[in-house]
Amino acid sequence: MGEDGSVTSAPQRPDGPTPTPRLIATDLDGTLLRDDKSVSHRTVAALAAAEEAGIEVFFVTGRPARWMDVVSDHVHGHGLAICANGAAVVDLHAGREFVQVRALLRATALTVVETLRAAAPGTSFAVEMTTGINYEPLYPPFFQDPGAHVATAEKLLEEETDDASTPVLKLLAHHAELAPDEFLTLARSAAGTHASITRSSPTALLEISGPGVSKASTLELCCAERGISPAEVVAFGDMPNDVEMLRWAGTSYAMGNAHPDVIAAASGRTVANNEDGVAVVIERILEERAAHRH
Numbered sequence: 001m002g003e004d005g006s007v008t009s010a011p012q013r014p015d016g017p018t019p020t021p022r023l024i025a026t027d028l029d030g031t032l033l034r035d036d037k038s039v040s041h042r043t044v045a046a047l048a049a050a051e052e053a054g055i056e057v058f059f060v061t062g063r064p065a066r067w068m069d070v071v072s073d074h075v076h077g078h079g080l081a082i083c084a085n086g087a088a089v090v091d092l093h094a095g096r097e098f099v100q101v102r103a104l105l106r107a108t109a110l111t112v113v114e115t116l117r118a119a120a121p122g123t124s125f126a127v128e129m130t131t132g133i134n135y136e137p138l139y140p141p142f143f144q145d146p147g148a149h150v151a152t153a154e155k156l157l158e159e160e161t162d163d164a165s166t167p168v169l170k171l172l173a174h175h176a177e178l179a180p181d182e183f184l185t186l187a188r189s190a191a192g193t194h195a196s197i198t199r200s201s202p203t204a205l206l207e208i209s210g211p212g213v214s215k216a217s218t219l220e221l222c223c224a225e226r227g228i229s230p231a232e233v234v235a236f237g238d239m240p241n242d243v244e245m246l247r248w249a250g251t252s253y254a255m256g257n258a259h260p261d262v263i264a265a266a267s268g269r270t271v272a273n274n275e276d277g278v279a280v281v282i283e284r285i286l287e288e289r290a291a292h293r294h
Contacts, residue, residue: 020055020292023058023223023232023233026059028061028070028071030258031242033071043279053289058219060081060086060245061082062207064088075093084209100221102209102213104168104169106157108194110154112191123174124139125153125172128168128171130169134148136152174205180199200241214241214244236252237253237262238258246267247265253269256271256277
């Protein structure tokens with residue numbers, strides 16, 4: 001069950017015929033992946049069929065590169081994925097090598113930390129870098145990252161530290177008491193002029209990137225390199241960090257379990273992630289494409 005309740009009926013398609021896309025851009029958690037973080041056999045088959053039909057598939061996620069093993073086997077052709085909400089383009093065929101990094105400047109991150117500490121006392125922070133994550137003592141621990149350094153955000157972001165030359169991909173801010181959307185609205189009001197602020201977690205956990213860095217802006221760059229226009233892109237998502245991407249794409253689908261802001265931003269709606277909503281739409285696109293050829 002998502003934030004807006006699951007849709008279990010047939011997908012609501014955008015007005016007019018479904019165009020044959022050149023690229024499919026899909027979020028992972030809550031979208032392509034089921035709640036148990038698996039990729040269903042139906043979805044695997046749909047992704048492979050799309051690639052075989054000449055449609056590129058891009059995974060566009062808030063996940064860091066090191067958490068991409070779940071879909072690495074399902075990236076065909078180009079092998080690229082957009083990670084950390086657009087802060088990195090990663091080659092999954094080359095051992096998660098960073099192809100492009102759109103870093104958050106440490107000085108900017110420090111300004112955001114100072115601003116949010118004042119606006120929302122009790123906020124704790126983590127710093128996501130190309131080499132891994134470090135976090136403050138009060139930040140919910142990441143059991144997947146046992147080698148993380150634990151210190152204040154100010155200390156972790158110091159230019160004099162051993163990893164000062166390591167790019168910062170995003171700053172994470174957690175609040176134990178505020179409601180998720182309340183925290184997001186507050187943070188955007190207080191610090192939105194300094195950075196891009198969004199969320200994808202069901203908890204009050206914000207993801208903060210450099211100004212102008214988003215899934216949409218990095219996807220736009222990747223598409224421009226391929227001569228692909230927004231009208232030739234079909235996108236899928238479920239949470240606020242997908243909103244800009246869904247608005248940018250010519251055709252977009254909110255999952256049946258999507259956040260209300262995502263439903264408002266998308267041009268169509270499919271069934272929930274646990275019912276393979278992405279695969280349902282891909283199958284229909286390929287069926288319509290085949291029918292037009294006969």
